[in-house]
Amino acid sequence: MLDHIGLTVSDLSAARAFYDKALAAIGVKLLHTVGAELTGGSEVLGYGDQRPFFWISEAPEPTGQLHVAFTVQSRALVDAFHAAGLAAGGKDNGGPGIRPHYHPTYYGAFVLDPDGHNIEAVCHAPG
Structure with missing residues (x-):
């Protein structure tokens, strides 16, 4: 989703x-x-x-780059997404981890796709 x-x-x-x-x-x-x-x-x-x-x-010159985040049900799935994205040729744009500036249990990872779009998996559940 x-x-x-x-x-x-x-x-x-x-x-x-x-x-x-x-x-x-x-x-x-x-x-x-x-x-x-x-x-x-x-x-x-x-x-x-x-x-x-x-x-x-x-952005001074918007590039048309999109950011799309998918909800997953566990932190392990966020980790798996990040590893699979890198293995598929994506570029790391922020490894798995807590992002407390969004909320205390926000656990996400970011990978740039081949066109530079920022794709994320995020789990909102506590630990």
């Missing part, structure tokens, strides 16, 4: 103004922000209804 998707925008303030209004019409609102000091780049905005599932961040 898809967990969340992310994309880059050229102007985060303009995108926020757009998405705040457009998504409100369908019951989706800004629920979470992750500061640039934690991402090493741009502030990231997470929109959703009960939890964030649509994320945007700023």
Whole structure:
């Protein structure tokens, strides 16, 4: 199952103004922000209804690269995804581990596919 998707925008303030209004019409609102000091780049905005599932961040020249995350049921499956992605020729974009800036039990791993899309597996369950 898809967990969340992310994309880059050229102007985060303009995108926020757009998405705040457009998504409100369908019951989706800004629920979470992750500061640039934690991402090493741009502030990231997470929109959703009960939890964030649509994320945007700023890039000076958006590349069209997507971020897609798949929910899995165990941390072992996150580890298996990461290993299989690397074995299949993907590039490491963040090994398996806790990402507490999202929430205390967020355990994810990231692999870049052959076109540079950031593909993730994430488990939300505790240890």
